[in-house]
Amino acid sequence: MEKARLDPMVETPALLLDRQRMDRNIARMRAHLSTLGVQMRPHVKTNKCLEVARRLFDDGCGPITVSTLREARFFFEHGFTDILYGVAIAPNKFAQAAELVRMGASLTLVLDSMETTRQLAAYATDQRQKFDVLLEIDCDGHRSGLAPDSPLIVEIAHALRLGGIEVKGVMTHAGNSYNSKSIAQIEAYACQERDAVLLAAKTLRNAGFAAPVVSVGSTPTALFAKDLTGVTEVRAGVFVFFDLVMAGLGVCQLSDIALSVLTTVIGHQPEKGWTIVDAGWMALSRDRGTASQAVDQGYGVVCDVHGAPLPDMIVVAANQEHGIVAARDGCAGAAAFPVGTQLRIFPNHACATAAQHGGYHVTGDQVPSAYWPRFGGW
Amino acid sequence: MEKARLDPMVETPALLLDRQRMDRNIARMRAHLSTLGVQMRPHVKTNKCLEVARRLFDDGCGPITVSTLREARFFFEHGFTDILYGVAIAPNKFAQAAELVRMGASLTLVLDSMETTRQLAAYATDQRQKFDVLLEIDCDGHRSGLAPDSPLIVEIAHALRLGGIEVKGVMTHAGNSYNSKSIAQIEAYACQERDAVLLAAKTLRNAGFAAPVVSVGSTPTALFAKDLTGVTEVRAGVFVFFDLVMAGLGVCQLSDIALSVLTTVIGHQPEKGWTIVDAGWMALSRDRGTASQAVDQGYGVVCDVHGAPLPDMIVVAANQEHGIVAARDGCAGAAAFPVGTQLRIFPNHACATAAQHGGYHVTGDQVPSAYWPRFGGW
Incomplete structure (x- = not known):
């Protein structure tokens, strides 16, 4: 007779994680990005779990992306030092971010407006605080970010420099890839995502900013990108577990x-x-x-x-x-x-x-x- | 100039609770049920908070409804003894429920099937454990429960008695009241909810079961019921805070x-x-x-x-x-x-x-x- 319960018994409802599947999913992403020659900076907002995050890296503590400063603090306190906070920073969070930097975190912030830029530059000057900053680029009209050809990109970089902050590069997220109807469409989104940040990075470099970081990422585009030349890192999170939305996308x-x-x-x-x-x-x-x-x-x-x-x-x-x-x-x-x-x-x-x-x-x-x-x- | 921030500053995002509004909402429900002459057994699944639950009662520890055995345990450990677990009990939770009863909780369970009845009766006999049980009645086809005129109502009461469990009464939840298009429709759902449990209680009493408890409850029907004669208690939870769904219902x-x-x-x-x-x-x-x-x-x-x-x-x-x-x-x-x-x-x-x-x-x-x-x- 078929066994109808897990043994030892877990009280229900409960969240189960199949470790073998997770390890296979991680290996798939790592192999793919390795072929493309690009670094993985996984998003830990999906898992928010030390044991899962450690399994993403050979050495247990690679570069990560977070969605809250609480995640940043938690993972920093557990040995992760290279952290990208992937949500536009707001003035009420400057002090929290500065504290993490002073504690030794290599914390990178994101912004997409002159308003935030001016306030961050003023704060940095006032507090004699250095920050690493990426400009957020909007590759598909999904959410936040500057248009890839926006004149604000260079203006913001200059305004940051006046505050002693050298812009570190650009990042984007192909959120619309979640609405793809075919793998071909995902592949097209991956190209669009890459091209948006490459254009923005080129604009910055032409204006005299080194902009060494070019960051993209969504699970669909990360897995189906064929050429990420010029991209330096890929952020993705849900690939670790996958789900029905990802299965529905193919x-x-x-x-x-x-x-x-x-x-x-x-x-x-x-x-x-x-x-x-x-x-x-x-x-x-x-x-x-x-x-x-x-x-x-x-x-x-x-x-x-x-x-x-x-x-x-x-x-x-x-x-x-x-x-x-x-x-x-x-x-x-x-x-x-x-x-x-x-x-x-x-x-x-x-x-x-x-x-x-x-x-x-x-x-x-x-x-x-x-x-x-x-x-x-x- | 308009102040644009709360002071002292709360890190965002954060959940705010307006105490005055909450107290007013609680007073409104209490006044209404008092007029109808029926006891309030509020559902604490909405708040899951000791400080909120205490404000529901003059003495701080009245009868409550819970949606999980964890809620039951938490509130019991903080002085609430009269607890209705409003979700049909399943065999994997018998031991947890029994432990709470042995600790001194006046815990009432709910069931709606002969399958569960047989297993609970067997468990009660085997463990020499008493349980208080209400039969769940389906008043509107929304979710769980026995039809108000189901012959199973009496059969289950007899089967429970064989296991040493005397059925304590009936309960229902007018879940469809959330889909009402007018106050008149909510009032009609309140009548339908009441009539369903009154019929089931009458059936039990005609068959020789005292069935002293007749329990109804949803925030819309609780607030717009005009006559709850025969009903002994009202369960509702969201009225404490209210929300846009409730505002949309009027x-x-x-x-x-x-x-x-x-x-x-x-x-x-x-x-x-x-x-x-x-x-x-x-x-x-x-x-x-x-x-x-x-x-x-x-x-x-x-x-x-x-x-x-x-x-x-x-x-x-x-x-x-x-x-x-x-x-x-x-x-x-x-x-x-x-x-x-x-x-x-x-x-x-x-x-x-x-x-x-x-x-x-x-x-x-x-x-x-x-x-x-x-x-x-x-």
């Missing part, structure tokens, strides 16, 4: 997804073909990233306890601590999962689902063997 | 919303009328509960630093640590918020947004005066 297979939520069947609505489980949006997150993809995976793809996807079974709705599992085509399959059955759910978005949990129950050969804590907050 | 006004996320402007895309802030979905949650309402509030309504809503400004998109603020009608308003400006964002769903934070920065007269920690996990 960037990975379901069998590459290293993260899942372990859940227990707590009831049924037999007339509707519903199985009720104890993983609601608190355990899965409210992320519906696959809603805009060709296949909408609801709140996640349902697997058996060993992680094998159950054909067409998804979480169709979620309340705080209730998930409703049903067949995508509406055909009842509820009887197959008696109360107490353990199931696993692949998440839409690894960053969002992981953030709902205090840590990872690490599985190697299906048995949780370790617990790796995460942190959160700001 | 259950509260924007000026009643006690919870907001404090954020800082970090940049602009002037051509698009975008203001970029440091509250993304990590601070706001991915909840899009207003998307199905008459007015879609995006990821939240934007207010000035003092909490006054800015006409038609919402968070139109959110990445992990970036929010994009724009006018609902597409007209640019970005210039009004220089980099460094602090803003507040009212959340779609208080339960989801609060869960993204480690605690509440409590404001009375606009100045954060205390920090009340929250807990999470299972």
Whole structure:
């Protein structure tokens, strides 16, 4: 008889991390970037976990990207010194950043406006504080950043120099690659991302700034870029775990997804073909990233306890601590999962689902063997 | 000149709780239920905070509803003894529940299936353990529960009795009231919710079970019920804070919303009328509960630093640590918020947004005066 539970038992809902899949995903990214001859500066916002971050590097402490200064401080205190804070710095965070620099962090900041530039330059002058700064470039209209041909690029570099800050280079993020409809489109986004920062870097160099750093990154473009000549580093985060959004893009297979939520069947609505489980949006997150993809995976793809996807079974709705599992085509399959059955759910978005949990129950050969804590907050 | 920051400064993003509004919201619910002559058993899943839960009661420790056994344990360890665990119990949680009962908690469990009943009865017999149990009734097809006229209601009560467990009553949750289009519809849902449990209770009593507890609850139906004769207690949680979903239903006004996320402007895309802030979905949650309402509030309504809503400004998109603020009608308003400006964002769903934070920065007269920690996990 098929074993219907993990053993030793983990209380549900719980976040499981398949270590073998994670290691394979990391190896894939490293091999690809090594072929392209470019450094990896992984984004640790996805994992927020020391044990995961250490596995990204041979020496355990390579260059990283963070999304909060709390991440910067945590990883710095645990031996990571080369840190890019990938969100535009605001004046209320200058003092926090300066403190990290004084403590010895090689912390790089990002900005994209003359407003911030003037305030940072004034702060740097006033406090006699050096900062490393990259200019954020907007390669696809997705979010922040200066246009690659903006005259502000050189103006900001000059204004920074007046404050004693020598601009270190440029960075961008191809956020729109998440909306790609084909691998060919991802490849095109990768070229667009590269070309945007190469243009901005060239403009800076023509104006007399060395701008040694040219930084790009998103998991789709990082994995499908064919030529990153001129790029010095690649940031990406979700590749470590992968998720249903990445699978929907064709960037990975379901069998590459290293993260899942372990859940227990707590009831049924037999007339509707519903199985009720104890993983609601608190355990899965409210992320519906696959809603805009060709296949909408609801709140996640349902697997058996060993992680094998159950054909067409998804979480169709979620309340705080209730998930409703049903067949995508509406055909009842509820009887197959008696109360107490353990199931696993692949998440839409690894960053969002992981953030709902205090840590990872690490599985190697299906048995949780370790617990790796995460942190959160700001 | 208008002060553009909270003072003393709170690092952003941060969760703010307006104590005066909260107290007013609690008083409103208590007054209403008092008029109806029914006990309040508030749901603490929304707040997960000792300081908030204590303010719900005159004596600080009244009967509560919880959504996880971790909540049950936490609140029991802090003096709350009368606890309803409102999610159907599953066999993997029997031992945890039994431990709380042995420690002295008056813990009531919920179930809605013969499967769980048989397992719980067997466990109770085997372990010589008493449990208090309510049967979950489905009043609106929303989620879990037995149909109000299901023959299983009496069969389960008998099966429980065989295991030494006397059914204590019935409970339901009018989840569909969240989809109401008018106050009249909420009132109708309140009647439907009440009638469903009254029918089930009557069936039990006719079969010889005392079934003293008749429990209903959702914030909309609780606040707009006109007659709860026969109902013994009302569960509701989100009324303490309120949120944009409740405002969209007409259950509260924007000026009643006690919870907001404090954020800082970090940049602009002037051509698009975008203001970029440091509250993304990590601070706001991915909840899009207003998307199905008459007015879609995006990821939240934007207010000035003092909490006054800015006409038609919402968070139109959110990445992990970036929010994009724009006018609902597409007209640019970005210039009004220089980099460094602090803003507040009212959340779609208080339960989801609060869960993204480690605690509440409590404001009375606009100045954060205390920090009340929250807990999470299972």
